[in-house]
Amino acid sequence: IKNLCKKLGNPQNKIKAISVVGTNGKNSTIQACFSIMKEANIKCNVYTSPHIQKINERFFFNNNQLEDNKLALLFEEVEKVNNNKPITFFEILTACYFHKAAEYPNNINLIEAGLFHRFDATNILKQNLASIITSISKDHLDWLPENERTIEKIVFEKTSSLLTSNIIVAKQSKKNTLDCIKKTISQNQSNKIYFNKDFSYSSSKNGFFYYKDKYGVLKLPKPNVLGQYQLENISTAIATIRALGLNITNKHIQNGIRKINNIARLQEIKSGNLKKLLKNNLFLISGDHNEDGARVLNDYLNSLNCKKHIIIGMMSNKDHKKYISYFKNISSITTIDIPNQPNAISGIKLKEKFSNIPNVKFQKSIEQAIKSLPLKNGDLVLITGSLYLCSEVLNLN
Numbered sequence: 001i002k003n004l005c006k007k008l009g010n011p012q013n014k015i016k017a018i019s020v021v022g023t024n025g026k027n028s029t030i031q032a033c034f035s036i037m038k039e040a041n042i043k044c045n046v047y048t049s050p051h052i053q054k055i056n057e058r059f060f061f062n063n064n065q066l067e068d069n070k071l072a073l074l075f076e077e078v079e080k081v082n083n084n085k086p087i088t089f090f091e092i093l094t095a096c097y098f099h100k101a102a103e104y105p106n107n108i109n110l111i112e113a114g115l116f117h118r119f120d121a122t123n124i125l126k127q128n129l130a131s132i133i134t135s136i137s138k139d140h141l142d143w144l145p146e147n148e149r150t151i152e153k154i155v156f157e158k159t160s161s162l163l164t165s166n167i168i169v170a171k172q173s174k175k176n177t178l179d180c181i182k183k184t185i186s187q188n189q190s191n192k193i194y195f196n197k198d199f200s201y202s203s204s205k206n207g208f209f210y211y212k213d214k215y216g217v218l219k220l221p222k223p224n225v226l227g228q229y230q231l232e233n234i235s236t237a238i239a240t241i242r243a244l245g246l247n248i249t250n251k252h253i254q255n256g257i258r259k260i261n262n263i264a265r266l267q268e269i270k271s272g273n274l275k276k277l278l279k280n281n282l283f284l285i286s287g288d289h290n291e292d293g294a295r296v297l298n299d300y301l302n303s304l305n306c307k308k309h310i311i312i313g314m315m316s317n318k319d320h321k322k323y324i325s326y327f328k329n330i331s332s333i334t335t336i337d338i339p340n341q342p343n344a345i346s347g348i349k350l351k352e353k354f355s356n357i358p359n360v361k362f363q364k365s366i367e368q369a370i371k372s373l374p375l376k377n378g379d380l381v382l383i384t385g386s387l388y389l390c391s392e393v394l395n396l397n
Helices: 002-007 026-039 068-082 089-101 151-159 175-184 228-243 250-256 273-278 291-302 320-324 347-353 366-371 387-396
Strands: 016-021 044-047 059-061 108-112 130-133 166-169 191-194 199-203 208-213 216-221 282-286 308-312 332-335 360-362 380-384
Touching: 002 068, 002 089, 016 026, 026 044, 026 108, 026 228, 026 250, 044 089, 059 089, 068 089, 130 228, 151 175, 166 228, 191 228, 199 228, 208 228, 216 250, 228 291, 273 282, 273 366, 273 387, 282 387, 291 320, 291 380, 308 366, 320 347, 332 347, 347 360, 366 387, 380 387
Parallel strands: 016 108, 016 130, 044 108, 130 166, 166 191, 282 380, 308 332, 308 380, 332 360
Antiparallel strands: 044 059, 199 208, 208 216
16 A cells, blocks of 8 residues: 555645544544534544445545545546556555545544554554544454464554554553553553543433543533443544644534434434334344444443344354353344355354354344344344444345
């Protein structure tokens, strides 16, 4: 990617960026930042992955998703410059993003890192405004040597090459993970901002939550996204924005967190073909696919007083048994194949892996799985285990 970007005039050196690394919460934190900045009329470019329904979702410039014809022209232009040299799918997409982003040098770029960051295609910036470290846990272990599949190694890969600017560290699920992060970035001369030490939040039962940092306390409305963990991501976004001294008011934050667009992350489906099958039952999809994602998802489910039915499909390289172990008090679990994904585990094999759990069954398709549920009024249906599965659900719906 460095070779290709050099031919493109090193566009990555012409932009203002906030880099986001971590395992869980990267997209949610970016979407919270983006929504607040839009309220303040700050122009943003946004690069995220993977896309859920359309590849355009990865490319936002001047606060808008890039249209099909402009995206096609961008791809053709960069492909021509690459001239058939070897390059991965993610690398050339990242080069396309940098090339287009350089057309807007005054915009703030919100850039989600890909796998592990240290050797990632997004990690060719020479400077940035800030680096956000979201929650880090074990995932994508098949990319690491067998004797190095540890949280220490994952933290090192994600945080050892962060630039010197501002580093905002979100809430971590385990003290050991936070200790690893502190150790790995100890020689980095950045201004460091830690959850609980420099910023925090607390929930209130009256429909509000409170955010606190050195600039003061904000009383904020509940956001339009579900789950306690989203308050963690939103707090990290607010901490970042306030640390950068952007011209953002409390009103911008209050309005912004009620307009967050976060596809397939504990998303409620309110209408559509599949929703019709479920009538008045609450219908959620969530692309969580690792143990930390399962933990926070189960925390949310436990806060609801209803029967829960889970439909699940997963990729082959995940820790399936560890993932499902976090789910408690579930009325039924239905495993399915993920359509159009050759790297997914079959629903039958997934059912076999869940053999020690009661009420597990297999269905061939998403529709059959929904129709097979013994639903009563007030029950919840959740489809989870993979962002690829959520993509199929949204397309069918």
